[in-house]
Amino acid sequence: MISSSKWSLHQFFSKSSYIRPFLPPTSLYQPAQLGPYLAKYPTVYIKPTRTHMGKGILRVWKTETGYQFVKERGEPIHADSLEDLKQKITKQCGEKNYIIQKGLDLAQINGSSFDIRVMMMRNGQGRWQYAGMLAKVAGSDSIITNVARGGGYAVTIPHALLKSGAVDAAKIKDVTSQLIQISHRVCAHFKKYRHTSQIGVDFAIDKQGNISIIEVNYDFPSHALFAKLKDKTYFRTIKRLHFQYRNRVKRKRSAKGKSRS
Numbered sequence: 001m002i003s004s005s006k007w008s009l010h011q012f013f014s015k016s017s018y019i020r021p022f023l024p025p026t027s028l029y030q031p032a033q034l035g036p037y038l039a040k041y042p043t044v045y046i047k048p049t050r051t052h053m054g055k056g057i058l059r060v061w062k063t064e065t066g067y068q069f070v071k072e073r074g075e076p077i078h079a080d081s082l083e084d085l086k087q088k089i090t091k092q093c094g095e096k097n098y099i100i101q102k103g104l105d106l107a108q109i110n111g112s113s114f115d116i117r118v119m120m121m122r123n124g125q126g127r128w129q130y131a132g133m134l135a136k137v138a139g140s141d142s143i144i145t146n147v148a149r150g151g152g153y154a155v156t157i158p159h160a161l162l163k164s165g166a167v168d169a170a171k172i173k174d175v176t177s178q179l180i181q182i183s184h185r186v187c188a189h190f191k192k193y194r195h196t197s198q199i200g201v202d203f204a205i206d207k208q209g210n211i212s213i214i215e216v217n218y219d220f221p222s223h224a225l226f227a228k229l230k231d232k233t234y235f236r237t238i239k240r241l242h243f244q245y246r247n248r249v250k251r252k253r254s255a256k257g258k259s260r261s
Helices: 006-014 031-040 082-093 157-164 169-190 233-260
Strands: 026-028 043-048 058-063 066-071 077-079 098-102 112-122 128-137 153-155 198-205 211-217
Touching: 006 026, 006 098, 006 169, 006 211, 031 043, 031 058, 031 082, 031 098, 043 082, 058 082, 066 082, 077 082, 112 157, 112 169, 112 233, 128 157, 128 169, 128 233, 153 157, 157 169, 169 198, 169 211
Parallel strands: none
Antiparallel strands: 026 098, 043 058, 043 098, 058 066, 066 077, 112 128, 112 198, 128 153, 198 211
């Protein structure tokens, strides 16, 4: 069994020639990498390898007078030099393992960034099925799009893409089809990692309409997130597929028990 961390998952998905181009440049964090990453990218993210829901994420960027960073939300912390930045981030990070990642210029709605959650579920036949998608919009002072922690909200994909201007109205259907296609490939590749019955794939759409994979959530991707949409169709589909797959597992266990007796 591969250890479950953002870094091991990044390495695992990098082995897929189809998925690899959608992964942002990522390394296991060491303070020495701050300089090269910030020289190459305007913004970088530093993320704990074993936490979810946006916990502990830092956004770091260069300014005219030095550097600044924010942990989750709030006012930026200033650093005068790269060494000062390294020391301050080390204090924030503690002893945990982190990854460092190219910051993506996320599309925005009224100045707030958003990403996209695509929900994939195993159905009553045990096959992967697309169940729904939505956009998670960050709170006003938050660097994370997690709705529960970041004070944000959920909207439909057409609304988010139209409002942001990242994708032309005529191309929205093509973009959603591509997101579903990539998600199916993620699920197909994931079976080599471990078995699961539900996967929430988080995608970034940048201001030019380019797609990247931010994270693959496979433990307990939120169902309740979809209940925040006015139209409950996706939420009902997720619950129905969850019920169907759970019944399938029960039937298989029952049949196995009878064959032993």
